[in-house]
Amino acid sequence: MRFSEKLNCFWLTLNRKCNLRCKWCYAQNTKFSETDDLSFDDACRAVTLACDYGFKRVALIGGEPLCWPNIIPLISFIKNKGMSCGLITNGVLLADKSYLQKLKNAGLSSVNISMKADTKKGYIETTEVDAFENTIEAIKNVSDLKINHTVSYVLTHENIDNLLNGLTVAKNAGAKSYYLSFCNPYYSENKFKHDCKNIKNLINKFINLYEYIEGLDINYRFHQTLPECIWPEGVLQNLIDKNRLVSACQVHKKCGLVFDSKLQVIICNSLFDYPIGKFGVDFNNASELDSFLKSEKITNIYKKLLLAPSNKCKDCDKFTYCAGGCILQWYSYSFNELVNSCSCVN
16 A cells, blocks of 8 residues: 555645735635634544555645644644654744744654745845744744754745845854755646746856855755756756755655645645545545545546656656656746757757
């Protein structure tokens, strides 16, 4: 039994409510609903299912999961199941160190804090909220309490020029590791939406910043969802050699599972509007979940999602590593368009 023999993480969406309004967020079209919360009982049912299926790690996501009222008892429940519990958060509420201590005491094992900008002004422009100092305090707190943590930075046209300063600010606050990624497209209301269409510009700026990032002497990983062949030769190999590159994702590897706040299975957060099944309707236990994930319907969905952007991909010796990138990119622009627009491509 198991969809994949390399199960990694079960992502559980607790809510859609959020205390920020990030302008590039994939969840904008959820309207950040204040009533679309998962019940505590359903959250425990979902965790039990994931545990029975073989997952050892749960990531709590939103919305902003810390806005969900039952998070501390849920973390305790996850711990008692023998699973590790991670939290994906904007960190605003973790400025309260005593609250963070309660989360740790309950069993919280790791925190991913999304850093929205490198200054107060930039933070307000991105999120519409004055909470930059809260995020910095949150980084200090997770460091002080020795909680495993990562500071994530979504690179956009608006913030990439300030990346070095942002990383330095986080480092000075005590950040121990970093996760960098480009802003990705998402599909909602029958439309592909992409806030970073000029990917060539972002690629070239990242390349120009690479040596400076290395000079900061920090532990970071870079997740990119594009084919390796659009990068100049050697750039990604340097990242691979230093164990800094993350390519492909849980969809390509079939190693993860995402439930939304209605216990619906979604392929990934960028496809939150398009569930493929529901706990209690399409399956009721781990065995039925496995049959569902291996069914012809789901197999065909994955086949469509895992199409390569070009026939050249399947003959490429790096295809098993990059998998041709995220298919959502190819509904934003064609492979040939991207290749031709990138002066770095041979």
